[in-house]
Amino acid sequence: MVRTAAAEQFLLISMWCSGTQQPLQFCITLLFTVLNSIVVDNARNSHEYFQLLCRLLNFACSSGCPLPTADTLLNKEIEWLKKVRDNVRETGESQVDEAVLEGHLGIARELLSFMSPEKRFEIGSDERKGINLIKELVEDFVFPASRLMVRLQQTGELEDSGDAGGSLTIPVCASPPTTNAAFDLLVALCDHCVPNMQLLVQMLTDMFYSDREEPLVEWDYLPPVGPRHPKGFVGLKNAGATCYMNSVLQQLYMIASIRTGLLAAEGAATDLNEDFSGEDRPEGEGNMESSDNDCNDEKSGLEESRKEYNIGILKQVQAIFGHLAYSKLQYYVPRGLWKHFKLQGEPVNLREQQDAVEFFMSLVESIDEALKALGQEQLMGKILGGSYSDQKICKGCPHRYSKEEPFSVISVDIRNHSNLIDSLEQYVKGELLEGADAYHCEKCNKKVETVKRLCVKKLPPVLAIQLKRFEYDFERVCAMKFNDYFEFPRDLDMNPYTVAGLAKLEGEDIDRDYEATKPEVCTRYQLSGIVVHSGQASGGHYYSYILHRHTDGTCKWYKFDDNEVSECKMEDEEEMKTQCFGGDYMGEVFDHMLKRMSYRRQKRWWNAYMLFYTRLDASNEDTAPLAKSLDELTLSPIFL
Structure with a gap:
């Protein structure tokens, strides 16, 4: 002024x-x-x-x-x-x-x-x-x-x-x-x-205008896609109900080691003339499969078909990541993934919402299987994969048994718990097997009272946690969503929920078959991503909040809502509580009896469903054998 x-x-x-x-x-x-x-x-x-x-x-x-x-x-x-x-x-x-x-x-x-x-x-x-x-x-x-x-x-x-x-x-x-x-x-x-x-x-x-068959008849034509913000990120188009895909893909893309590793993976996209747009093409165009290929496909069976599917998923994710990295448009339309992706062996209806965690697990598995088929390291498992220790601790004898099981997501209960720490403590507390349910100790050859519990044996660089807000009600024959209040910390120490942490707390020796990790292994994590579900179990909307670390060391939260990407104030505690924790709030509604506005307690039907925590010692060096610097990658003269 x-x-x-x-x-x-x-x-x-x-x-x-x-x-x-x-x-x-x-x-x-x-x-x-x-x-x-x-x-x-x-x-x-x-x-x-x-x-x-x-x-x-x-x-x-x-x-x-x-x-x-x-x-x-x-x-x-x-x-x-x-x-x-x-x-x-x-x-x-x-x-x-x-x-x-x-x-x-x-x-x-x-x-x-x-x-x-x-x-x-x-x-x-x-x-x-x-x-x-x-x-x-x-x-x-x-x-x-x-x-x-x-x-x-x-x-x-x-x-x-x-x-x-x-x-x-x-x-x-x-x-x-x-x-x-x-x-x-x-x-x-x-x-x-x-x-x-x-x-x-x-x-x-x-x-x-050189190759336009029909002249423009509209004046002041507005392009359907706007430009990318100079210092912003590229969004993803929603086909109707594919927000569950977009929210997960953006979370994976913003993990630097996954982004660089997948873009550097070779062997998936070998045809420079391949069309990644996913658009329907006239007959006679594109790659035509010969009858010999059909015969070979029949002979290869389901295993070869699954291999081709997995490599196809990897190709489509690479195309998406490439556009998210280099596109100058506001958003990218991932038609190729829409057409190629299958859930439980069936193509997905683009106007029917699916579970984000189910999509996440299917995508992670397909990408790793594709990398394995191409003779490369399974990157997703290395960054997102950890392992449980399924323990059975006998009370009537000194014996204990354990079995290692891999995981890519830890699922925790939110009902009867108000925060993540309480839920994790209950998670590793386990249950007592006694009476008719007592465990048969093979070494003693008898049934003894046994504590059965599940704890973390190996922590991944990036820890994904599912908050179990959905449950199927068999009496009502429909899915239910719980909007209960459930808070989670920005900084999380997973040591109390690991094999080593529990053994130290209880004063017991670590399992003999447990290869003790280095004493300096880090168990501390920082919250780096949140997938929010807004709506009911039968339908709703997914979007993501992601913490981005800039080159100067500063961090900023961004909201990835399909084709819209914007800065947000998730660093504010009250904003985090309002947008992610669920629970009740006092809202203004119209009272038809009193014919005026009044305040009533209402449920926040938008709340966190998936959390991503990044280990404090996690670095891009972990993927050095596979990931190349993006600066070293070359773009072929064929536009994706």
């Missing part, structure tokens, strides 16, 4: 407080002297400065006020814009504030008003001068991806197939204000300059 008022006063002083043009020229010169100093230091607050300078330049041109340095100033602006373009090509970032970029584009636009049509031609499209500002604005500042597509269609090649970071497709203008400023500059270049307009029209035609 203060800066806006000050700018208005400067404008009045320069334009109307003197009968000469000297104050106007002085203010313009003064503002240009601080352009590369004070403005740079206060980039985020520079919008009013640029707005004032552009208005002064516009008034100077319209009032006939001479500006002898206009030619020099415009050349400096063009040099500055090209320097920013070079930074984007080298690093993938402009390294300047959006307000500053928008301002410089605006200054260049106003300075063009002082130029003759001949000069605009030299700057915009005269190849002899080598400036080619129109070409650079279109291809680098606004539509770099379209430039690559035109080249691909014309030559069958990309400019640089080794552009792993995708910097050639990153526009310099990555926000609506800067994009609009670039468009305004293009319009200014074409004003009273026919050659410039001809070049711009030809470029836009090649990019967007």
Whole structure:
């Protein structure tokens, strides 16, 4: 408000407080002297400065006020814009504030008003001068991806197939204000300059209208998919009831070791011409299976069919992760996974909601089986897989028995428990087998009272926990959801629920067959992801909250709700309680008897269903044999 008022006063002083043009020229010169100093230091607050300078330049041109340095100033602006373009090509970032970029584009636009049509031609499209500002604005500042597509269609090649970071497709203008400023500059270049307009029209035609069978009939056409936020994440399209897929896929993608490991896995996608879009194709297109292949499939049997299915799942997940990493669109449509995924051997109905945990376990199993079939390490089991110890501790004799069982999710009860710690304590407490249910001790050859319990033997780097909010009611013949209050900590120590922790607590020796882990093994975890279910057991909606650690070490929570990804305040304890713990709250409802609004206690039908905890010592180095750096990966000239 203060800066806006000050700018208005400067404008009045320069334009109307003197009968000469000297104050106007002085203010313009003064503002240009601080352009590369004070403005740079206060980039985020520079919008009013640029707005004032552009208005002064516009008034100077319209009032006939001479500006002898206009030619020099415009050349400096063009040099500055090209320097920013070079930074984007080298690093993938402009390294300047959006307000500053928008301002410089605006200054260049106003300075063009002082130029003759001949000069605009030299700057915009005269190849002899080598400036080619129109070409650079279109291809680098606004539509770099379209430039690559035109080249691909014309030559069958990309400019640089080794552009792993995708910097050639990153526009310099990555926000609506800067994009609009670039468009305004293009319009200014074409004003009273026919050659410039001809070049711009030809470029836009090649990019967007060259292969269109039917002309556009709609004016002001709005694209169905918006752009990706410059520093944000890509969402996933919901096909109707596939939110259970999206919430789990985003959780897995945001685990860095899983993301890099799966993208680096080779052998699944071997056909460069394979279509990952999942769209229906006309007969005769795509890969056609020969009769020989059909015979081979029959001979291979169910095992070979299952292998092909698992590898297909891996391919589709790789395609999804690739788009989540590099797409410039707001969201990706995972049609390939929709068509390929099966639950319990049957294709899924895209408009019928499934259980997120069931999908998670099926997906993890399929990916690991695919990696195993390709001769690679089972990454999902390494990161998400732990093991139970099914213990039977005899009370009437000194013997004890244990059996190791793998797990990828720990399922805990929420009923009759108010928090995760209480539920885990009950989880490892076990039950007493006595009387007719007494356990037969093989070593004593008799039945003895025995404590049967399940505890954790091996902890995974990323621990997934299911909160058992769903149960099938056989009397009502329907599924039930429990919205009971259940809280969970941000920091969790799993030591009291492990074989070693319980043995130490009870003063007993660890099982002989238990390979004692190193004393320094970490059992402490930090909450890193939450899958929330909103609604009833018969239907509802899944979405995820995920903690992202930035390169500078700071952490920020994000909400992944299908195609919408936004920052959230999950670091706030009250927000966590409101959004994830369930229970009751006082809500305002309309009382039909009293004919007015009143407060009543209601259930929070949105609450946490899955939790992801990351072990504090977990690092990407665990997957070094399999995972390559994303910077080392290359993109083939075939778009997924």
